[in-house]
Amino acid sequence: xxxxxxxxxxxxxxxxxxxxxxxxxxxxxxxxxxxxxxxxxxxxxxxxxxxxxxxxxxxxxxxxxxxxxxxxxxxxxxxxxxxxxxxxxxxxxxxxxxxxxxxxxxxxxxxxxxxxxxxxxxxxxxxxxxxxxxxxxxxxxxxxxxxxxxxxxxxxxxxxxxxxxxxxxxxxxxxxxxxxxxxxxxxxxxxxxxxxxxxxxxxxxxxxxxxxxxxxxxxxxxxxxxxxxxxxxxxxxxxxxxxxxxxxxxxxxxxxxxxxxxxxxxxxxxxxxxxxxxxxxxxxxxxxxxxxxxxxxxxxxxxxxxxxxxxxxxxxxxxxxxxxxxxxxxxxxxxxxxxxxxxxxxxxxxxxxxxxxxxxxxxxxxxxxxxxxxxxxxxx
Numbered sequence: 001x002x003x004x005x006x007x008x009x010x011x012x013x014x015x016x017x018x019x020x021x022x023x024x025x026x027x028x029x030x031x032x033x034x035x036x037x038x039x040x041x042x043x044x045x046x047x048x049x050x051x052x053x054x055x056x057x058x059x060x061x062x063x064x065x066x067x068x069x070x071x072x073x074x075x076x077x078x079x080x081x082x083x084x085x086x087x088x089x090x091x092x093x094x095x096x097x098x099x100x101x102x103x104x105x106x107x108x109x110x111x112x113x114x115x116x117x118x119x120x121x122x123x124x125x126x127x128x129x130x131x132x133x134x135x136x137x138x139x140x141x142x143x144x145x146x147x148x149x150x151x152x153x154x155x156x157x158x159x160x161x162x163x164x165x166x167x168x169x170x171x172x173x174x175x176x177x178x179x180x181x182x183x184x185x186x187x188x189x190x191x192x193x194x195x196x197x198x199x200x201x202x203x204x205x206x207x208x209x210x211x212x213x214x215x216x217x218x219x220x221x222x223x224x225x226x227x228x229x230x231x232x233x234x235x236x237x238x239x240x241x242x243x244x245x246x247x248x249x250x251x252x253x254x255x256x257x258x259x260x261x262x263x264x265x266x267x268x269x270x271x272x273x274x275x276x277x278x279x280x281x282x283x284x285x286x287x288x289x290x291x292x293x294x295x296x297x298x299x300x301x302x303x304x305x306x307x308x309x310x311x312x313x314x315x316x317x318x319x320x321x322x323x324x325x326x327x328x329x330x331x332x333x334x335x336x337x338x339x340x341x342x343x344x345x346x347x348x349x350x351x352x353x354x355x356x357x358x359x360x361x362x363x364x365x366x367x368x369x370x371x372x373x374x375x376x377x378x379x380x
């Protein structure tokens with residue numbers, strides 16, 4: 001069973017996060033099953049051909065209308081019975097286990113502790129104070145994990161959940177009924193396993209603190225979106241976020257020429273023919289420069305150099321016009337999302353895997369360079 005995300009629905013303007021997986025649903029008109037999406041949301045809503053909730057899903061599973069496993073799958077060949085302690089297979093996925101998994105997923109989506117988190121918390125409490133009440137609480141926390149997921153609780157595919165099964169078994173009893181008899185020494189070995197794991201985590205956190213020492217301390221400002229806007233009566237006189245756009249008309253000196261906008265410079269420099277380059281440079285507007293440039297034959301190396309050219313044009317634009325630099329610097333450490341429709345997804349932020357947002361990223365780079373110049377005015 002594999003849950004996929006992200007997905008969500010909107011209720012009264014609020015985003016409700018969800019996740020989904022494939023299940024088998026029985027047709028209302030026959031006994032045949034077909035694959036259906038089961039979607040679970042943070043508020044407890046469940047959708048699988050119909051809207052329901054956790055209690056409704058329990059009834060659907062009990063009646064066989066929905067199955068978490070393929071109902072008509074051929075039976076597996078009979079195998080010799082294995083010792084539960086020695087087996088490396090998880091418990092089979094059952095309707096009850098699947099319902100527990102869905103209930104736990106709702107907890108996760110809503111930001112509450114999951115059964116695995118509660119189990120790890122119980123392990124910590126027992127390590128700190130290995131009393132019988134804490135051991136029994138650990139056993140309850142472990143048994144609350146859906147049976148088919150228990151071997152994954154520790155994230156150790158060599159030992160699986162065996163150290164936990166040792167701790168949750170009373171001294172003098174055999175683990176799983178057919179495993180080793182728990183002794184004080186065996187229990188201490190299990191506790192040592194968790195102690196070594198905690199020490200490894202602490203060492204990794206210390207190393208990460210050193211390696212990631214330059215990470216921002218906080219979450220940073222919300223993203224700033226640069227929208228494509230058309231001003232039929234001309235650009236406003238007071239600079240604002242619109243100055244970040246490539247078609248904003250401002251004279252730029254770059255690579256031995258003067259351009260009327262970033263778009264003029266970018267498309268003029270992309271042209272292989274000198275005549276085309278001049279015509280683009282002299283275009284009445286950035287959009288016309290863009291259209292002319294898109295029709296012209298481009299330099300053979302343009303794909304390799306275009307990022308450097310754009311970075312250079314942006315650097316020239318904002319260093320040569322301090323009033324525009326102030327607008328860019330005012331965005332602080334916010335992520336810059338460059339949207340629109342005129343430029344290719346390579347340059348802008350598109351809500352799918354085509355969008356590269358290179359304009360937003362280069363603007364952030366330029367902003368950092370401007371901030372460095374302000375903070376280190378004597379730096380070369």
